Amino acid sequence: MANFTKKSLIGATLLATSSAWGKNGLTSTDCADGNGQGISTGCKDQPGVNYLVLDQMPGANTRICANNSDATTKSGASLLPNRLTVAVDPFKDAYIELIFEVSEIIASDEAHVLFLVYSTQLSPSPQMPTPRSKHKLKLDLSALEILAIYNLPALPLMAQSQTRLGQANPAPTAKISFKVNLDTATLPTFIRDDSNIIFLQAALLKADQYANGDFSSMIMSEVDRIKFVQECNSTSSYIEMDDNNKLTTVLRDNDGGNMTKTSRMNQAVDIEVNNNDVVEVSQEQNTTKTKN
Helix, strand or coil, X not given: CCCCCHHHHHHHHHHHHCHHHHHHCCCCCCCCCCXXXXXXXXXXXXXXXXXXXXXXXXXXXXXXXXXXXXXXXXXXXXXXXXXXEEECCCCCCCCEEEEEEEEEEECCCCCEEEEEEEECCECCCCCCCCCCCCCCCCECHHHEEEEEEEEECCCCCCCCCCCCCCXXXXXXXXXXXXXXXXXXXXXXXXHHCCCCCEEEEEEEXXXXXXXXXXCCCCEEECCEXXXXXXXXXXXXXXXXXXXXXXXXXXXXXXXXXEEEEEEXXXXXXXXXXXXCEEEECCCCCCCEEEXX
């Protein structure tokens, strides 16, 4: 899988425009409009079936900020807004880390490939037909880079027994979390140029289809937008985690007050957006809250 490159994606685009694409066309079970380019209004959203969910969390020396207008961009099952500001200081910190989470991956008896791509540009129209995906590839291929790629082995499903309490679904969903060490040599460029914003999407497809250059069954996440700055806006809510896994969440309200939550985390934290604020909903022990 190490040979996955921009050329691979471009090759898939060429395949889509060839006569061979017709063999991989829509079936009666596909969730698309008459042109095969989008989801019809009557189609049911099915996480893990026709779309993924992408979120970000702060790693070492990273602060994730969101103001009220950012909070309104939260969509579907996303825990964080789709538009975020990431505060880093590449002039001070030699190691800067950002955590990405892709969720709603359904267990399958077939191996898959999961990857995260980003671009500094969006395309006015999808450059690759993905009829089975609710979200289309909105990134510009000419500026696209692969940030992460992982092999997901087959996870055979097992029959679940009926109990007095109930019966478990034989197809559980998984969340894949991975850390990215940001390049402190290039981050200053992103910080100085206010227009230099990155757009990200996650994608999942079967391993055998990927090997054959067939992207027809690929499902994708929503587009997340990240802007890099040195400091958060003074009115923004933010989340940060230090080297000792101490997570701090500061929530700003419209009246200028704030609430600070400090937790020592031993595992990932689930957070969501309610009423235009970033709210922590799952945390470990040793929590301190301060209301100003």
